[in-house]
Amino acid sequence: METLRNKRKFGTAELLLTFSVLVLVVIVAVPVLLIIGTAFFEEGRLNLAAIAKVLGDPDTYMALWNSVKIATGTTIVSTAIGVFFAWLVARTDLPFKRTMKALFLVPFMLPSFIGALAWKILLSPRAGYISKLLMGMFGLEKCPIDIMSIGGIIMVESMYLFPFVFLQVAGALERMDPTLEESARISGARLMTITRKITLPLVMPSILAGALLVALYSLAHFGVPAILGAEKGIYNIPTKIYERIHSSGGSMAGIKVGTILSTILVVTAAIILKLQDVVLKKGQFQIIAGKSMRPTVLKLRGLKVPMLVVCIVYLAVTVVMPTVTIMLVGGLKTYGLPLALKNLSLDNYVQLFRMKLTTDAIWNSLWLSVSAAFVTMLAGTMISYVIVKMKVPGKFLLQFLGVLPFSLPGTVIALGCILTWSGRFGVNLYNSAWIIFVAYIARYMAFSIKSNSAALEQVSDSLEEASRACGATHFQTLKNIVLPLVRPGMISAFFLIFLPALRELTTSVLLYGPKSRTLGVAIYALNEDGETVMAAALATIALLIIFIGETTIRKVLNRLQRQE
């Protein structure tokens, strides 16, 4: 008998593991640790005095308070709107239900900072088109609605965030086992009682899950408060971090304040996610079945048409009007002119494509989102494989690092990247587009891991083992069996990253350099410089790109699904 020696010390498995750990440590762990380190330590010593000072500063204290107010307000308003429309679409005989359901997801397509820009153009206290109209109509000195306030910020954020709640609740309402309500009805309960006692408690977990998602998003949101609040001195945490770093010219002092505020954001986000976890675990009622059933539908009778009108008006006001405004203003010769045909031309658009700043921005956003999505998709597939399929010690750490960025607001990721990639470790990407690239990978890694893990969990272990038994090496098995089977998960990961990255603002606004503006940054910067017309023109281009992107992708995904 021949004796057996272990020849292979470093095979495919070890390579994958090492690579996964390396990626997550470099991209996620180091930046986060640096943020905490910078926030709490100074010259190697714990420095709580600095933290107390930052928190005691009325300036930062107010930002904190504003963040809480905006997030709370947005959550309440979005939840109310989302639940109402979800109920209309899922549980009443509203006409054109399917179309309406699709239409209620359109606000997702409109980047909220572009929405904010439109509302500023429409409703800013003195110059807004609607404001002027109202003042003229009623002979007022001041417009009754001031969009550039906390209330305005809440209103605009809610308009574009309510689909989070809508999606969750409509899904739950549609999947709910109708026999539960029917049995209550047979027992003699009236519709109002059923809704209050049966339906509402059953969909409560979905409502809360959607609401917490909105809270998480709003808390870390930069765009709307930056456009509507900063001018008036209303800051939330992300805009405050941006303001501090910018006003100090990117100095360490500014960054230090940023890290302390970031730590607060991270802790709050972690609490929200934990809450959501608890809510969802509790909400695992068996009553919401996986398959679609036909739920009992409330007859609206006389309210049928009025309700349809409410939906259409809502969408017209929140989606159509801002979009049209942006497009028209983008065609104006000078900002402030009435929106009349004689004042409109395509000159601005022509000029946009002549300006280095804007063409660079479009190009940067395109290649950054494509390449970051591609790299993140591949890295996410690899990491998911290690997490889902391999039996390695310390796996939970990988899992933790993989989903951690999900609870890291974009601002925090940007700060972490500044701390990590500004030469501290011999690599200086600051002011180049590559730092944005790295930040996008960190920011979207959780999306990729989620999508890929879901796909990998569908691939039974025996499929791989069968391949090994057939004489295929681990590497050949990955190539021939695993990759083809998780391809749908990879493709959806790519699009889940590509689309948000294309319109990204929160992270890139802290990281851009003279030559690395993104589309979002360029629109924001033009607006800051008072170039409202050019900002609107560029926003129109952005909307076009997003719209084309969304529709082609939906087509591609649909075709893929049909092939399955």
Next chain:
Amino acid sequence: MSDIRFKSVRKAYGDKVVLDGLDLHIRSGECFVLVGPSGCGKTVALRLIAGFEKPDRGEIAIGDRIVASGKASVAPEERRIGVVFQDYAVWPHKTVAENVVYPLQMQKVGKDSAKTRAAAAIDQVNLGGYEGRYPSQLSGGQQQRVALARALVAAPEVMLLDEPLTNLDANLREEMRFEIKDLQRTSGMTILYVTHDHEVALAIADRIAVMDESGSIRQVGAPAEVYEHPADPFVCRFLGVSSFLPAVRAGGEYLVEGTGVSLGACQAPGLEGAERVSAAFRPMDIGISRPTGRRPANATVERMSLLGPIVDYLARVGKHSVRCQVQTEEAVARDLLIPEGAGCVLDFFDAKWFAPEAPAGEEA
């Protein structure tokens, strides 16, 4: 020549020891069935041979090649084995032909030769005409045939089957088990078949090994031998319905505890002259008849059920219940459809004698 040897193999997952010092020899060219209750470690043994798991200690050899020893282990792809899984594990993105030709591609067999051999394997499992189909277009039985063809195509000397028939319906299961047996006879390969189903095990095995929950092998032998002469009560119970009766010695024979019902004499080695023993009976080894004047009732019928070709009785002797079965035809002819609660006469044949057991509710 490809026998398989386990030499004091130990495998644990965390604190749970699945196999502890397993010794096993599967002879070259035989169909060896490893049977045991679920979770007993039989699948782990199979996975150790395939190389999907590595033993903590001990040695595994296939033919004259040691494939696992201590921490060192040969990768699955270098073991030249065929494996058929419980969940078929046919690749959903490959057609039948692509599934079956894969092992040959991996072994760099020439394209033409690979094609011919794949076609032959597909014919062998009666799937000719389905080459271009995807697994989702096949029934469970057809998918399992694809898996079988894929495992066969490279003509491995060792074939491992892990509960390959569990997910099939009863008719298919019966059909497939004869096909597997046929394939083994014609190809002469060594088969390890792992299952919890004693009927399949008895039907196809050249030799059976019965494994208990703790992963130790209780008995190895030919099906008839293991069935007729189980080494211990566990094996006896596992291989089919059996009724256990505690018995006490009365002169040269043994009586059911607390009654005067005789179970005959005990010839089991090691138990000669024991005061108390335990006697096990297969349902067919207990005869049932109506009481007559000469032979009064010694038991009561507690339940009678007609199971198609056989009639099954649950009868009570003293404080103990036994199962007994009669062919339906015979039962009708002899007027044995005895109502529940009525007395009957039981005759006990071919007792399997064991040392007395702890007095629990002893009915399998």
